[in-house]
Amino acid sequence: MLKGFFITGTDTGVGKTVISAGLVYFLNNLGYRTGAMKPIESGCKIQRFKGLKTNQANTLIPHDGMFLKKIAGMEDSIDLITPIRFKEPLAPFAASKIEGKTINIRRIKSAFSKLSKKYELLIVEGIGGLLVPIKKNYYVLDLAKYIGLPLIVVARPSLGTLNHTMLTVNYAIKEGLQIAGIIINHNKPAENTIAEETNPDILKQISPVPIICIFPYLHNLGNKTIEKTVLQTLNMDTIKKLLYQ
Numbered sequence: 001m002l003k004g005f006f007i008t009g010t011d012t013g014v015g016k017t018v019i020s021a022g023l024v025y026f027l028n029n030l031g032y033r034t035g036a037m038k039p040i041e042s043g044c045k046i047q048r049f050k051g052l053k054t055n056q057a058n059t060l061i062p063h064d065g066m067f068l069k070k071i072a073g074m075e076d077s078i079d080l081i082t083p084i085r086f087k088e089p090l091a092p093f094a095a096s097k098i099e100g101k102t103i104n105i106r107r108i109k110s111a112f113s114k115l116s117k118k119y120e121l122l123i124v125e126g127i128g129g130l131l132v133p134i135k136k137n138y139y140v141l142d143l144a145k146y147i148g149l150p151l152i153v154v155a156r157p158s159l160g161t162l163n164h165t166m167l168t169v170n171y172a173i174k175e176g177l178q179i180a181g182i183i184i185n186h187n188k189p190a191e192n193t194i195a196e197e198t199n200p201d202i203l204k205q206i207s208p209v210p211i212i213c214i215f216p217y218l219h220n221l222g223n224k225t226i227e228k229t230v231l232q233t234l235n236m237d238t239i240k241k242l243l244y245q
């Protein structure tokens, strides 16, 4: 049976892609054949191909999807890794309305099914947080339920994170999702505030799920730095246990 994690966050921009990339590298390094997916991405760049006049002249390039493809060394088409793409940096439901494109969940399911047959483990990056709407009455939470992999919740360490993290974790539990744990990610340079210093410990005391690790702020976000840091930060036994629990 397919193993892996669904990477969600307390919000957009908390570091889901950085952590997903780190996990892909870590798991590949442990010897698991690991693939990645970012099923829906908005805020894609337009690449124009000269000489073509039809709609095919414009292709949407997903930044997260391309980054994960590169880190995972995947030869699969980006249409499998990020099957749904939008130009506007909005929640999928909003972007689909503005761009006049209907989101076909079956395309995501079919891409996920193909990738799950090919890889031993998959790291699936969610979109924003759990209650980001994809369609009317269909949220990231519903996608996570379908994917069926345990969640890792990426949280920032700064003021406000206790509420955001507890809302995310407790709602996921209430909805019957399995949660592997929380990764506290320093997505900004440390401000050394009292909140930042005390939040990790408070979260450890109040959260119903474990804190997997605290990931530091990296001045250089290149692959090599992420790889080196993840080897220093993640514990092999902890991750193996979370995969097979």
Ligand SMILES: Nc1ncnc2c1ncn2[C@@H]1O[C@H](COP(=O)(O)OP(=O)(O)OP(=O)(O)O)[C@@H](O)[C@H]1O
Residues within 6 Å of the ligand: 009, 011, 012, 013, 014, 015, 016, 017, 018, 019, 064, 127, 128, 185, 186, 187, 188, 215, 216, 217, 218, 219, 221
């Ligand atoms: N550990 C880190 N060290 C340094 N910068 C970081 C780190 N984590 C996140 N960042 C910064 O925060 C930005 C957002 O991170 P990231 O793209 O991983 O967030 P995200 O949760 O995937 O966002 P989205 O919801 O758009 O997918 C990065 O471009 C980077 O500038």
Ligand SMILES: [Mg+2]
Residues within 6 Å of the ligand: 016, 017, 018, 064, 125
């Ligand atoms: Mg991302």
